[in-house]
Amino acid sequence: MSAHAVRRLRSSDSATASEVEVGGDRSRGWIDVLAFHPETGTLLVIELKTEIHDLGQIERSLGRYKREAFAAARRLGWRPKRATGCLLLLASRANDDRVASNRASIDDGFRIRARELGDIIAGGLIPPRTRAIAMIDPASRRRAWCRPLWIDGRRSPAPYADYADFLRALGDPRRRTR
Template identity: 35%
Template sequence: MHDLAFGARVRGVRVRLGMRQVDVATRSGLSTSTVSRIERGHLGSLTIDALRSVAKALEIRVDLVPRWRGGDLDRLVNANHSRLAQACIERLRAAGPWEVKPEVSFSIYGERGAIDLLAWHPQRRALLVIELKTAIIDVGELLATLDRKARLADQIGSRFGWVADHVSVALVVADGRTNRRRVASHIDVFRSALPLDGRRLGGWLRRPTGRAAMLAFMPDSHARTLGQPLAVRQRVRGPRAAARRGDPCTKPGVR
């Protein structure tokens, strides 16, 4: 949306509610001049927090929608998610006779959604719900969604003839500094909901006995190797270092 159009909508709602600019400023904790600048579409030097504060004062919801090269951004995000899913599938199949169903949609008693990966271990009669995240945004919503999927997993699995003795859950997050910081800042919440970490995930996948709730990071290098080989770094020695090591190409008269 263009800045002028955004400002016009803010002003329109304010007038409809019978509020003055000073009233909006008081509710939002900003100055009257800032409210005026927003209504005139002068948004260039304002923060997103300021825009949201004014919008909240007027009960307007503001959604931030990034756009990049047409549909390329959606394809990029989907590609990252797909690589993460493929890495998980390969790890499951390497650990044992897991059967995996990707993107399993459901609609049960009005509850709708999709499970990223639903895995079944026939020998142990173990059902595993895997939630994949390339980025962690809302921790509360994430854990509530995972809990809901685990609660419905028995009914969802029965569609494939899978009758489980126990249902486990795993949150698999793309490794990276930002995601690790997000987890660290909510570590008590995550440990309470998902007490097992990635170091114990491999052992459980090989012998899935009993219910488990796990959080694991999937390294970027693991995902990259699925699509293309990693570049091999080579050390380039300078002429002095080579001479010290007795490199014949650095000796006088040798070219």
């Protein structure tokens, strides 16, 4: 999933870094993908998840990573003006169900959704003090690679039942999505 996100972000003129170390001796962590759009000064702190086990833990991690992201970006020679945390989920029915069961928390904590996130990646500005959420299908070649959540009105079902189904699909070229 990381390679897919990095490839897509780079095609939108963003500089990227994967597995960026943040924190110190007692609370070390790694940002999955850090993406910087130099024209707008926008920094995306991206957490990739194949499954949601603990939404609160994801929110805490994104908050901590965002606080550390400016220093990490400066170490990479980037000069960000603004940053936001982004949760990119594997496009699966299991994740759709988990999002639906946590809808109030998702609506409150992740106000930027797929369409607006796509605009931000393309060079738009981030609304202040909010996070983004979208789904991705690493096997898809669709131009709009940030997919809406089911609760946001996506019409087509997710291409995979769960993470295991995604892994099976990787080995079966007939099941790869377009």
